Amino acid sequence: MSCYCSHAPEGNVNQIFELHILTFFSDEDIVIAQYDFQPASDSDLQFKKGDRLKIIKETGEWWLAKSLITGYEGYIPSTYVARAHTMEVERWLFKDMSRRDTERLLLAPGNKPGAFLVRESETTKGAFSLSVRDSTPEQGDIVKHYKIRALDNGGYYISPSTTFSSLQELVKYYARTADGLCQRLGSPCKTATPQRPWAQDEWEIPRETLKMVKKLGAGQFGEVWMGYYKNSQKVAIKTLKEGTMEPEAFLQEANLMKQLQHERLVKLHAVVTQEPIYIVTEYMANGSLLDFLKTDDGHKLKLPKLIDMAAQIAEGMAFIERKNYIHRDVRAANILVSETLHCKIADFGLARIIESEYTAQEVFLSIHAKSKVSI
Structure with missing residues (x-):
């Protein structure tokens, strides 16, 4: 049964209503949706903010749940819900x-x-x-x-x-009333909708599942695009020119990069290993730190915020060092900024592969040139 339906079939309204009433005051397995969620596959469960769901099984970032509105079952991202009758809501x-x-x-x-x-x-x-x-x-x-x-x-x-x-x-x-506080309490702190967790088995993906929408930039080795995975999840897509690196060497390094998980590192979601190689990562709304600092919003940043951004980058680099890894290309162009001005380090590991590939090519060309001269 498809989980895309958002309304109960005709004739089952009373049954669904009874189900809702029976479980309204149920145990801690009942959660309330904090955001709307659109499925990317038939195994996902669609829901809207405020919907009540019953958790059937908790496994990592994806939980199996049943909608108390439609009666359908499917997987939901755990970061999109809060337990009913608790402070989490x-x-x-x-x-x-x-x-x-x-x-x-x-x-x-x-x-x-x-x-x-x-x-x-x-x-x-x-x-x-x-x-x-x-x-x-x-x-x-x-x-x-x-x-x-x-x-x-x-x-x-x-x-x-x-x-x-x-x-x-x-x-x-x-x-x-403020009654001694610096301000009367206004609106709760605003946050962006949590990024949809990436399915663990979706690592090497077909190129057809990606849709390029907006070109964000280009460099010596390829381009960066904003796009969508399965038409639902916004992602950043880095395309590498053919011949930039060997697919086997890239996949080996990418598997290592995927193990580096930290809040100050851009998340590597998936790869397309057939040339031209694609690298799929989380999307950062404000782009590179280099470009952001040149914008009007970037010019308005005060010294304390700039120092804080530097501290965030240092946190990420300290983590990379603890993992005995080397970035090799730390610069403002490889630091990305979120809509809440959080900084994350990108492109860790790529410099090593590209450097190795081009060093090998230069050595080959040098030897080839010397051979011609000696002949």
């Missing part, structure tokens, strides 16, 4: 997030003074932190943090004089 709750990443997120484009989030405390178990974006003439845009302490009876407070039975009540109160 609150848009302002970010559980596992460091203080530094919190500041990066709140100061990203799209958020204004008053934007906020609540996260688990890094130092005190059972406590939380409220982080709020503020703006002052002296400091400009900054983020201020307030510790939310837990009461013995299960309540919470920032100031001992004002306590609340839940985090939801605390947020509602400070949305009405």
